Amino acid sequence: MILVTVGTQVQFDRLVRTVDDWAGARARDDVFAQIGPSNQRYRHIRTERFIDPTEFRNFVEASSLVVAHAGMGSIITALELGKRILVMPRRASLGEHRNDHQVATAKRFAAQGRIEVAFDEDELADKLDHLDVHNGSERLGGEASPQLIRTLRAFIEGGGVRSEGTNVNVSA
Known part of the structure; x- marks a missing residue:
């Protein structure tokens, strides 16, 4: 089964429509999509607007592939369960999000070799x-890596990050 998920906050009809068209053209009947607050109807895939967290985890467990927006919850759950994940980030220029943080997230995870990324509909198909x-992905461990701990410690001890010349203080 292929699981498509767009999260719960906003619809991502461009992603779901692309997978629906792909499934129809290839006579696939094994695609389920969690479509969020969308009112779109799809012809070739089964859909639900929302599923609870336990059910979501069960769908990921049962899937051979997860296709998702570049949301951290979707990415981490797939990696945690050793599932292949293909993401297509939402793009601010298309009105899908307020900024391009999903593009940055997708690029970062792809550079680590942990996920596959498609930046447009043609690339997704x-x-x-x-x-x-059929090849699974390496499962994420239940503990943070030493590199992540060092990076977070440096960030916290440094008092924040510099962004466009502005110091952002994260202390309480």
Whole structure:
């Protein structure tokens, strides 16, 4: 089964429509999508607007591939359960989000070799055609890596980050 998820805050019809068209063109009947607050109807895939967290985790467990927006919850859950994940980040220029943080997230995880990324509809359909979904992904451990702990410690002890010349203080 292929699980498509867009999170719960905003719809991502461009992603779901692309997967629906792909499933129809390939006569796939094994695609389920959690579509968020969308009123769109899809012809080739099963959909639900929302599913509870336990049910979501069960869907991820049962899937051979997760296709998602570049939301941290979706990415981390898939990696935690050792599932292949293909993400298409929302884009601010298309009115899908207020900024391009999902593009940055997708690029960062892709650079680590942990996820596959499609930046547009054509690339998503192509990757769906060619992605080997039978090979799982390495599961994330239940503990933070030493590198992550060092990075967070440096951030906290440094008092924040510099962004466009502004010091952001994160102390309580």
